Amino acid sequence: MSRSGFQRHKSLQGLTSLLSSLQRVLSTQPEVTEGLYWLSIWSADGSLENESFNDVLQRLIVPRILKDEGVTLLWKLRNASPSARGGNASNGQTPEHGGPCALVVRLRDVEMTWTSRALQRLAIGRREDDQPRVFGTEVRTYELIQRYEGQRGPKAKGTCIVAVLLEPAAGADQDIDSWYRREHLAMIAAAPVHIRTTRYRLRTGLVHGANDRGPSLLALHECVSAEVLLDYAIQHGAIVKETAWSKRIFEGAVTVERTIWDITGKYPQGDFKLDTL
Secondary structure, eight states, X not given: OOHHHHHHHHHHHHHHHHHHHHHHHHHTSOOOOOEEEEEEEEESSSOSOHXXXXXXIIIIIHHHHHXXXXXXXXXXXXXXXXXXXXXXXXXXXXXXXXXXXXXXXXXXXXXXXXXXXXXXXXXXXXXXXXXXXXXXXXXXEEEEEEEEEOTTOTTOOOSEEEEEEEEOOTTOHHHHHHHIIIIIHHHHHTSTTEXXXXXXXXXXXXSTTOOTTXXXXXXXXXXXXXXXXXXXXHHHSSSSOOOHHHHHHHHHOSEEEEEEEEEEEEEETTOGGGGGO
16 A cells, blocks of 8 residues: 555544544433423513513513523413413412413423523512512423424414413323324314424423423414414314314313413524613
C-alpha cells in the first residue's frame, strides 16, 4: 500500500471510530417525552375586569414562561363553553368547566416541569415576594401519547380547541387507546372542521400544588374555529357519529368532560416582544 493510500486508510479508520463513539454516546442518552402544562387561571375575587386581567397575563405571566428553554409553544385560551366560571366563594374558589381562561404550555421534556421555577410558582399561585396573587390557578401536567394530523396537513392552524377529559373504567386503558388509533381519529379527521388531535396522559408528582387527581386522559382536538364548528354541528349534528365501540367507551368511563376553547394567543419559545407590551 502506498503512503497516501495508507494515510487514507488510517483516516477512514479514525472516522469509523469517531462515529462508533458518537453512536455509543447517543444510545446512552435518556429518552425524553413531550409534556403539556395546563394552567387554569381566573380572577380570585372577581375584582379584575377582562381587559386588565388579560393585561396581567400578557405582561407578566406569558413572557416569564416563554423565557424557559424547555418551552416550545404557549397557547392562551378563552373558555367558549356555556357556564364556564372561575373560582368564587360559592364553589370553593375552584373553577367550573375549566375556568374562564387557560395557559397551555408545550414542553420538550415533561421532566423539566419540576425544575422550572416559573411553572412551579404559577402552580401554587404565589408572587415572587410570597404575597397572595389577585388570581387563582389550577395546574395539571401531562405526557404525550399521540399526535394525529388531519387531512389539512401539518401546516394548517386553527383558532379553536375541543378538550376532552376522560377517566377510563378500570382496565380499559388499552381498549381506549385502540379505539382512538383504529376508529375514532379517522372518523374525526373526516369532518372538514378538524385539523389535528393530540393525546396526553396525566403525569403526577412533577409540580407542587398540581391537581394530580384529575381525569387521566386528555385529547385536544384543534379545529378551524368555534364558529365553523358550531355551523357544522347545526347542519350535520354530532361531529362524529356514535358507534358500538364509542358507546362502550363512554358508557363505561368514570368521567367524561368536553370543553371548547378559543385560541386568543399562540407564542413560540423566546418570543420576547411580549416584554414591551
